[in-house]
Amino acid sequence: MALRDQDKELGMHRPIGRRDFLNGVAIALGSSLAGGFLPDLECVAEGAEQFAQDKPGYYPPILTGMRGSHDGSFEVAHAARDGNFRSNAGSLINTGETYDLVIVGGGISGLAAAYFHRKQDPSARILILDNHDDFGGHAKRNEFRVGGRMLLANGGTVSIESPFPYSAEARSLLTELGIEPAKFEEKFDDGKVYKGLKSAYFFDKETFGTDRLVIGGPAPRGREGAVSWSEFLAKTPLSETVQKDIVRLQEAKADYLPGLSSDEKKDKLSRMSYKDFLLKLVKVDPGVIPFYQTRTHGLFGVGIDGVSALDCWGLRFPGFQGMNIAPGPYRRMGFTAMGEATPEKEPYHFHFPDGNASIARALIRKLIPDVAPGHTAEDIVTAEFDYSRLDRNNSAIRIRLSSTAVRVRHAGDPASAKEVEISYAREKRTYNVRAKGTVLACWNMMIPYLCAELPDIQKQALRYGAKVPFVYSVVAVKNWKAFHTLGIQRVSSPGMYHTGVGLDQPVSIGDYKCSQTPDEPILIRMTRTPCMPGLPERDQHRAGRGELLSTSFQTFERNIRDQLSRILSAGGFDPARDIEAITVNRWPHGYAYEYNPLWDPDWPDGLRPCDIARKRFGRIAIANSDAAAAAYTDQAIDQAYRAVRELA
Numbered sequence: 001m002a003l004r005d006q007d008k009e010l011g012m013h014r015p016i017g018r019r020d021f022l023n024g025v026a027i028a029l030g031s032s033l034a035g036g037f038l039p040d041l042e043c044v045a046e047g048a049e050q051f052a053q054d055k056p057g058y059y060p061p062i063l064t065g066m067r068g069s070h071d072g073s074f075e076v077a078h079a080a081r082d083g084n085f086r087s088n089a090g091s092l093i094n095t096g097e098t099y100d101l102v103i104v105g106g107g108i109s110g111l112a113a114a115y116f117h118r119k120q121d122p123s124a125r126i127l128i129l130d131n132h133d134d135f136g137g138h139a140k141r142n143e144f145r146v147g148g149r150m151l152l153a154n155g156g157t158v159s160i161e162s163p164f165p166y167s168a169e170a171r172s173l174l175t176e177l178g179i180e181p182a183k184f185e186e187k188f189d190d191g192k193v194y195k196g197l198k199s200a201y202f203f204d205k206e207t208f209g210t211d212r213l214v215i216g217g218p219a220p221r222g223r224e225g226a227v228s229w230s231e232f233l234a235k236t237p238l239s240e241t242v243q244k245d246i247v248r249l250q251e252a253k254a255d256y257l258p259g260l261s262s263d264e265k266k267d268k269l270s271r272m273s274y275k276d277f278l279l280k281l282v283k284v285d286p287g288v289i290p291f292y293q294t295r296t297h298g299l300f301g302v303g304i305d306g307v308s309a310l311d312c313w314g315l316r317f318p319g320f321q322g323m324n325i326a327p328g329p330y331r332r333m334g335f336t337a338m339g340e341a342t343p344e345k346e347p348y349h350f351h352f353p354d355g356n357a358s359i360a361r362a363l364i365r366k367l368i369p370d371v372a373p374g375h376t377a378e379d380i381v382t383a384e385f386d387y388s389r390l391d392r393n394n395s396a397i398r399i400r401l402s403s404t405a406v407r408v409r410h411a412g413d414p415a416s417a418k419e420v421e422i423s424y425a426r427e428k429r430t431y432n433v434r435a436k437g438t439v440l441a442c443w444n445m446m447i448p449y450l451c452a453e454l455p456d457i458q459k460q461a462l463r464y465g466a467k468v469p470f471v472y473s474v475v476a477v478k479n480w481k482a483f484h485t486l487g488i489q490r491v492s493s494p495g496m497y498h499t500g501v502g503l504d505q506p507v508s509i510g511d512y513k514c515s516q517t518p519d520e521p522i523l524i525r526m527t528r529t530p531c532m533p534g535l536p537e538r539d540q541h542r543a544g545r546g547e548l549l550s551t552s553f554q555t556f557e558r559n560i561r562d563q564l565s566r567i568l569s570a571g572g573f574d575p576a577r578d579i580e581a582i583t584v585n586r587w588p589h590g591y592a593y594e595y596n597p598l599w600d601p602d603w604p605d606g607l608r609p610c611d612i613a614r615k616r617f618g619r620i621a622i623a624n625s626d627a628a629a630a631a632y633t634d635q636a637i638d639q640a641y642r643a644v645r646e647l648a
């Protein structure tokens with residue numbers, strides 16, 4: 001079929017919300033930056049500006065199309081990185097503002113820093129700057145209206161769980177916001193809403209030779225509807241040899257490292273990838289690899305070629321069942337990871353319908369109480385936020401969006417200066433504010449470009465990590481009849497553009513009701529991890545980032561429509577008819593980089609790059625989950641707590 005006809009069939013001509021327009025007002029302020037920020041740098045009289053976020057109707061969660069690191073959010077930072085940002089061109093506009101604290105980065109860490117600082121000093125005046133058009137950092141809210149109904153999704157950070165025990169500070173922050181995940185467990189009603197719907201695999205012709213949907217995966221024996229591995233594999237297009245090797249891998253109780261102690265095995269497994277474990281120790285046919293390759297994408301951002309066999313043992317991947325490795329936590333690059341068969345801590349499934357964006361919203365409502373009505377963790381979900389109240393003159397806490405910090409320096413000698421100057425770019429201009437201290441809760445690798453005065457060794461450490469790129473695509477559809485007809489709720493598609501596809505996890509909380517019947521609109525979640533198998537992990541992330549920034553929304557849209565059509569059309573799905581809106585949450589700088597035993601040295605305690613990178617420098621403290629080299633919400637909060645204490 002000619003591409004044009006194919007596009008028509010997929011519905012590429014259908015008008016879906018793909019532009020950042022709101023109430024008829026273009027709020028894609030970034031595109032003006034993208035168009036020519038640098039040559040246009042100008043100086044205007046202080047106070048003459050009115051910014052998009054202050055205007056009525058400004059409500060970014062409702063925007064669809066390319067979100068996450070949306071156009072306009074990163075160009076200034078990239079110009080600063082490339083040395084093209086002329087911060088001294090023209091004159092800086094001095095706003096005349098002086099704060100107790102300026103925080104760079106309005107993610108969970110930056111917001112938590114404001115919260116902790118206010119607890120310490122209830123009269124403190126705080127300014128938070130963020131380069132995005134919305135607050136929350138990775139904890140972003142996607143809001144859709146389909147058939148008059150509100151549908152919510154997380155644009156990034158979804159769950160409150162962490163492999164680490166929550167610290168007292170992080171736990172009490174949640175408690176003070178009224179969030180008690182274990183208590184909210186019953187609000188997650190997976191079993192009721194999707195009763196009888198199974199998980200499935202989709203084998204695509206490009207990877208596996210033919211397009212085939214196989215419904216129902218192998219489940220542990222004894223579980224209702226369980227099929228054995230051989231029964232399951234017989235339905236797949238995998239060759240007989242591959243099937244036999246998968247059954248052996250899954251079921252044989254073999255010791256592939258005989259003669260070694262449990263600790264010696266752990267050490268060896270920590271230095272080989274799971275892919276090498278499969279090929280070299282289990283000696284499976286190479287045709288087995290595509291079936292498992294992307295299984296580590298969601299947690300690590302790379303395939304099994306980039307994740308140690310020990311980590312895969314920790315995740316209960318197959319192959320270790322006969323190896324007699326002692327269960328329990330194990331040390332992974334300076335922190336303790338959970339091992340196979342370790343009793344899970346607080347195994348709650350609850351998450352807010354918009355993920356941890358509800359935590360960000362709850363924090364902001366605590367800091368600026370009249371920004372939204374209500375006061376509970378239930379009512380935060382549907383509370384209407386008035387963005388024009390985020391940055392008011394008379395407010396002690398101000399949140400300034402679409403504002404990229406470009407320079408942070410002490411006003412004088414860092415050893416004795418009483419103030420810090422923070423310059424930021426916003427809507428074609430550059431502004432200056434002052435503060436008694438600053439918390440940089442932005443990404444580590446940005447900080448050397450902001451703070452020329454930091455010691456070189458610290459700059460080097462800040463640059464070490466490479467954030468992990470991800471895409472969370474969200475597709476609003478008129479109904480989920482096709483899923484119901486096929487009897488599926490989530491599909492693993494290891495060879496396709498998005499490797500995971502599934503119905504939104506059903507959570508009803510407060511006034512928010514998730515879709516209850518197949519006739520109702522719903523959100524489909526799709527995940528993509530751009531990486532380049534075979535390269536060291538950090539290079540894979542850099543390559544993935546490059547790919548993301550050069551992929552158009554149209555390419556995403558075509559891939560999404562094609563993939564949904566191929567998986568669901570047997571159930572009656574028609575992408576041209578059924579898709580109402582698409583949001584691609586693009587995160588070229590996603591998870592904090594976690595050290596990888598395959599490529600990174602095992603630094604002594606206190607000497608990991610993140611330990612050196614987060615050192616306070618004069619009145620500048622450093623937060624963000626990068627500062628912990630651990631991509632979790634509790635770590636972002638803990639780092640905020642530490643940074644605020646360092647400045648106290």
Ligand SMILES: Cc1cc2nc3c(=O)[nH]c(=O)nc-3n(C[C@H](O)[C@H](O)[C@H](O)COP(=O)(O)OP(=O)(O)OC[C@H]3O[C@@H](n4cnc5c(N)ncnc54)[C@H](O)[C@@H]3O)c2cc1C
Pocket residue numbers: 077104105106107108109110129130131132136137138139155156157158159160161162403404405406441442443446470471472587589590591592623624625626631632633634636
């Ligand atoms: C797709 C995705 C899914 C995730 N899922 C989970 C999950 O389920 N559970 C979990 O615990 N964690 C998850 N994470 C990890 C997540 O990063 C952390 O949990 C947490 O949200 C990080 O918060 P943060 O404030 O440290 O960083 P961020 O959320 O990254 O916030 C930092 C902010 O600083 C801004 N910034 C950077 N430079 C500048 C500058 N120069 N000027 C102004 N602003 C700047 C950034 O743009 C960003 O908005 C996920 C991450 C991603 C990307």
